[in-house]
Amino acid sequence: xxxxTLPHGAAAAHxxxxxxxxxxxxxxxxxxxxFLLFLVSDCVxxxxxxxxxxxxxxxxxxxxxxGINHLDVAFAAVNxxxxxxxxxxxxxxxxNWKHNNFGKYAFFMIATIILGAMFLAGQAYEYTNLYFKExxxxxxxxxxxxxxxxxxxxxxxxxxxxxxxxxxxxLQSVHGVYTKDKxxxxxxxxxYWHFVDVIWVALFSIFYLI
Amino acid sequence: MDISNIERIIAIAGGIxxxxxxxxxxxxxxxxxxxDNQIFKLMLALLFIGAVIALxxxxxxxxxxxxxxxx
Amino acid sequence: xxxxxxxxxxxxxxIHPEPQGFIRRYVFSIDHKIIGxxxxxxxxxxxxxxxxLAEIIRTQLLHANGGFxxxxxxxxxxxxxxxxxxxxxxxxxxxxxxxxxxMPLQIGARDVAFPWLNMLSFWIFPVAGLMLFSSFLMGAPxxxxxxxxxxxxxxxxxxSMWAAAIFLVGVSSTLTGINFVVTMFQMRAxxxxxxxxxxxxxxxxxxxxxxxxxxxxxxxxLAALFMERQFGVPFFDPxxxxxxxxxxxxxxxxxxxxxxxxxxxxxxxxxxIIPTFARKPIFGYKMIAFSSMAIALAGFMVWAHHMFTSGxxxxxxxxxxxxxxxxxxxxxxxxxxxxATLWGGKIHYTSSMMxxxxxxxxxxxxxxxxxxxxxxxxxxxxxxxxxxVGHFHYVLVGGSLTGIFASTYFWFPKFAGRMLNExxxxxxxxxxxxxxxxxxxxxxxxxxxGMPRRVPEYDPQFQTWNDVSSIGSYIMTLGIxxxxxxxxxSMRNGKKAPPNPWGARTLEWQIPSPPHYYNFKHIPTVxxxxxxxxxxxxxxxxxxxxxxxxVHAGAH
Numbered sequence: 001x002x003x004x005t006l007p008h009g010a011a012a013a014h015x016x017x018x019x020x021x022x023x024x025x026x027x028x029x030x031x032x033x034x035f036l037l038f039l040v041s042d043c044v045x046x047x048x049x050x051x052x053x054x055x056x057x058x059x060x061x062x063x064x065x066x067g068i069n070h071l072d073v074a075f076a077a078v079n080x081x082x083x084x085x086x087x088x089x090x091x092x093x094x095x096n097w098k099h100n101n102f103g104k105y106a107f108f109m110i111a112t113i114i115l116g117a118m119f120l121a122g123q124a125y126e127y128t129n130l131y132f133k134e135x136x137x138x139x140x141x142x143x144x145x146x147x148x149x150x151x152x153x154x155x156x157x158x159x160x161x162x163x164x165x166x167x168x169x170x171l172q173s174v175h176g177v178y179t180k181d182k183x184x185x186x187x188x189x190x191x192y193w194h195f196v197d198v199i200w201v202a203l204f205s206i207f208y209l210i
Numbered sequence: 211m212d213i214s215n216i217e218r219i220i221a222i223a224g225g226i227x228x229x230x231x232x233x234x235x236x237x238x239x240x241x242x243x244x245x246d247n248q249i250f251k252l253m254l255a256l257l258f259i260g261a262v263i264a265l266x267x268x269x270x271x272x273x274x275x276x277x278x279x280x281x
Numbered sequence: 282x283x284x285x286x287x288x289x290x291x292x293x294x295x296i297h298p299e300p301q302g303f304i305r306r307y308v309f310s311i312d313h314k315i316i317g318x319x320x321x322x323x324x325x326x327x328x329x330x331x332x333x334l335a336e337i338i339r340t341q342l343l344h345a346n347g348g349f350x351x352x353x354x355x356x357x358x359x360x361x362x363x364x365x366x367x368x369x370x371x372x373x374x375x376x377x378x379x380x381x382x383x384m385p386l387q388i389g390a391r392d393v394a395f396p397w398l399n400m401l402s403f404w405i406f407p408v409a410g411l412m413l414f415s416s417f418l419m420g421a422p423x424x425x426x427x428x429x430x431x432x433x434x435x436x437x438x439x440x441s442m443w444a445a446a447i448f449l450v451g452v453s454s455t456l457t458g459i460n461f462v463v464t465m466f467q468m469r470a471x472x473x474x475x476x477x478x479x480x481x482x483x484x485x486x487x488x489x490x491x492x493x494x495x496x497x498x499x500x501x502x503l504a505a506l507f508m509e510r511q512f513g514v515p516f517f518d519p520x521x522x523x524x525x526x527x528x529x530x531x532x533x534x535x536x537x538x539x540x541x542x543x544x545x546x547x548x549x550x551x552x553x554i555i556p557t558f559a560r561k562p563i564f565g566y567k568m569i570a571f572s573s574m575a576i577a578l579a580g581f582m583v584w585a586h587h588m589f590t591s592g593x594x595x596x597x598x599x600x601x602x603x604x605x606x607x608x609x610x611x612x613x614x615x616x617x618x619x620x621a622t623l624w625g626g627k628i629h630y631t632s633s634m635m636x637x638x639x640x641x642x643x644x645x646x647x648x649x650x651x652x653x654x655x656x657x658x659x660x661x662x663x664x665x666x667x668x669x670v671g672h673f674h675y676v677l678v679g680g681s682l683t684g685i686f687a688s689t690y691f692w693f694p695k696f697a698g699r700m701l702n703e704x705x706x707x708x709x710x711x712x713x714x715x716x717x718x719x720x721x722x723x724x725x726x727x728x729x730x731g732m733p734r735r736v737p738e739y740d741p742q743f744q745t746w747n748d749v750s751s752i753g754s755y756i757m758t759l760g761i762x763x764x765x766x767x768x769x770x771s772m773r774n775g776k777k778a779p780p781n782p783w784g785a786r787t788l789e790w791q792i793p794s795p796p797h798y799y800n801f802k803h804i805p806t807v808x809x810x811x812x813x814x815x816x817x818x819x820x821x822x823x824x825x826x827x828x829x830x831x832v833h834a835g836a837h
Binding site: 032033036072073074075076077078080081082084085087088091092095187190191194195197198200201204205208209 | 214215217218220221224225227228231232235245246249250253254256257259260261263264265267268272273
C-alpha cells in the first residue's frame, strides 16, 4: 500500500518508519491539542467582546441607535461569501495535500490566500465608506462604533495574520518543509483559517442581521 | 440595475456554491477519525450555516436591519 | 496514543542535549524545573515589593488621621499592592512555580509539552511585573485592584500601563494553562491513569482551564479599558453609551475563577503534604479530585455575587447566592477529607505540616466568611467595608500564601537539593500564624462596625483594632523575613537533601534531589495510587534512578 494514501501518522504508528516517526506521532498529538486550546482561548476573547457588545446594546440608549442605519448588508453578504469560500478552498487544499496532489493543493492554497486578501480589501472599503460617508467612527459613534470596529477590527487582524500565515505555509510547502505524512503545520493553518471563518459567521449575524 | 442588486445576486450565487461545496466536503469527510478531523467537520458544518446565512441575507430574508434601509 | 517505555523513539525516549553555558542553563532555560525556580524567585521578589506596599498601608492606618503618606499616594499604594499580590505573586507562584517544578515530575514526564512556550510564559511575567510597578512613575492607578470605571477612567496615565501589564500577565497565564493541560493529557507515564494521578496534579488540571479561559475574558476587559482610556472608545463611560457595570461583569467573570486559580493548586499541595506527614493514605482520593473539578466548574457561575450592591436585578441575586453557597459543598468535601486523613494518623510536626494544618484552619475561616458574604442581606451590610478585606486576606494570606510556604518547606529539598532549617521554619510559622490572625481577624470587627475599605483616615473609634491589625502585620512581616533568611542561609549551608527526606511516595521523591535535567533515567510504569503507605511503592523501572548508571533512553 502506498504510504501517501494513508491518513497521517498511520504508517508511523505501525512502527515501520522507526524512531523519528514515533516522536512525530506523539509530538503531533501534543501540538494539535495545544493549538486547539489556543483557538479555544481565542474564541473566549471574541466571546467576551461579543458579550460586552450585546450587553451594552441591551442596556444602553435603545436599539438601533439614532443616526446609524446605513450598514450595507448586500456588500457585507458578498464579502462574507468570499471569506466562507476561502474556507472551502482551504479545506480542499489540505485534502489534496493529503492525497499527494501538489498541483491542486497549490491552486487551492493560492485561491485561499487571494480570497482572504479580497475579504480584507472589502473590509477596508466598508470601513472607508462608513468613516467618510456615514461618519461612523470607532470612538465617536457610541456603543455601535465601539462594538463594530473593535470586533470586526479584531477579526480583520486575525484574517491579516491568517493571510500571512498561509503565505508562509505555502512557501514552506513549496520548499519541501512538509511531506506527505508530516504536515502538521498545514493542519494547524487550516484549523486557524476555519476558526477565522467561523468567527465571521457569528460577527456577520450580530452586526448585520439582528 | 442597482449595484446593490448585483451584489445580492453574487451573494446568493456564492452562498449556494459555498453551501453545496461545504456540504459535499462534510459528507466526504463524515467517517474520518481523529481529533483534527472531528474539528474540521464541526467547522465545515458551521461554514455551511454561514453560507446559508449569507445567502439568506442576500435574498432579503435575513438582515433587514436597519429598518430605515431595508426593502 | 499512550507513551510506553518500549517506544524509546517517542517523547519518553527523546532527551534534549543538556544545555551548556550559564545563559542557556539558568537564564533562558527550557527545563521546567529551572523555569519553575525562576518563577518562584521572581514571585518572591514581587512578594517583598508588594509586602512593603502593604506595610505602607498598615503604617498609614496606625493613626486615625493617617499622615504617613499623602492620600493620593495611599490610593496608588493599595491599588498596586492588590494587583501585584494577585497577579505577580500568588498566581505565578502557585501555577508557574510549583506547577512547573512538581507537576511533570509527578506524572513521570521529562518536561512539559511545550518547553519553549514555557520559557516564553516565564519571560513575559517579569517584564509585565516591571511594567506594573513602573506605573508608579507616571501616576499609578487609584481605583483598587478591581479598577472599576468610571474611577479607572479618571486615574493617572499609569492606569493604562496597569492594564497593559495585567494583560501581559494574562497572556503568560493563558500559555501556561495550555501547556499544563496538554502535558497532563498526553505525557503521563505509562500506567498513570487519571485516577492514579497525584492530587497536586489533579488540582493543576482543574486550574489550567481556568487559566486558559477565564484569563482571556479578563484580557478582553483590559483591552477595552485600555482602548477607552487611550482612544476614547466608549465601552464603560455611561455618558457616551457605555456601561460601567459591564466592566464589573467582565472583571468578575475572570476574577472569581481567579480566586480558585489562586487556591486550587494549594488545595492540591495540601493534599500531598497531609497524607505524607500523617503517614496515612489520603481519605477520599476520588472525592478530592472531583471536588477540584466541581469547584473549577462552579467558579464560572458565581461571579455576580461580587455585584450585589451594583444594581444587579433582584431576580438574579437569588440564583447567584444559591450557586455560591453550593461551592461550599465541594470545598467542604476537601476539608473533611483532610481532617479524616489526619484522624488516627501518626502526625509529624515538620514546618511544612504545621503550615498545612494552619492552611486548613485559616482557609476554613476564610471560606466560612465567604459563605456569609454570599448571603445577599449580609453582603449588603458589609460590602465595601473592612469585613471584605478581612475575608479575602484570610483566603489569600491564610490560604494561598500559607499554602505557598507549606509547599516551599515540602518541596525545597527536592528542587534545591538542600534541607531548609527546621528551627527557623518553626519560628517563621509561629510569627506568621500569630501575625496573620492578629492582622486580619480585627478587620472583620472593624468592617461590621462600618469602617470602609480603601480609606486613608478613619473615625477615631476604630483606632484600637487598627493598631492591633498594624502590629500584627509587622509580626507577620518579621515571620516572612525569617523565611527569607532561612532560604538564603539554607541554599548555601543547608544539610544536603536525601532523595526522599519526608518518606513521601509520589514519583518526584523517588529520584535524586535535585533531579537530573532529564528527570528519569527510565520512564517508570505506574500501577497504583501513590498514597497507600503500608504497601510497596506502585512503580516499576525506577531501580537505577539512585545509582550512577548512565541515562538509558537514546539521546538525540
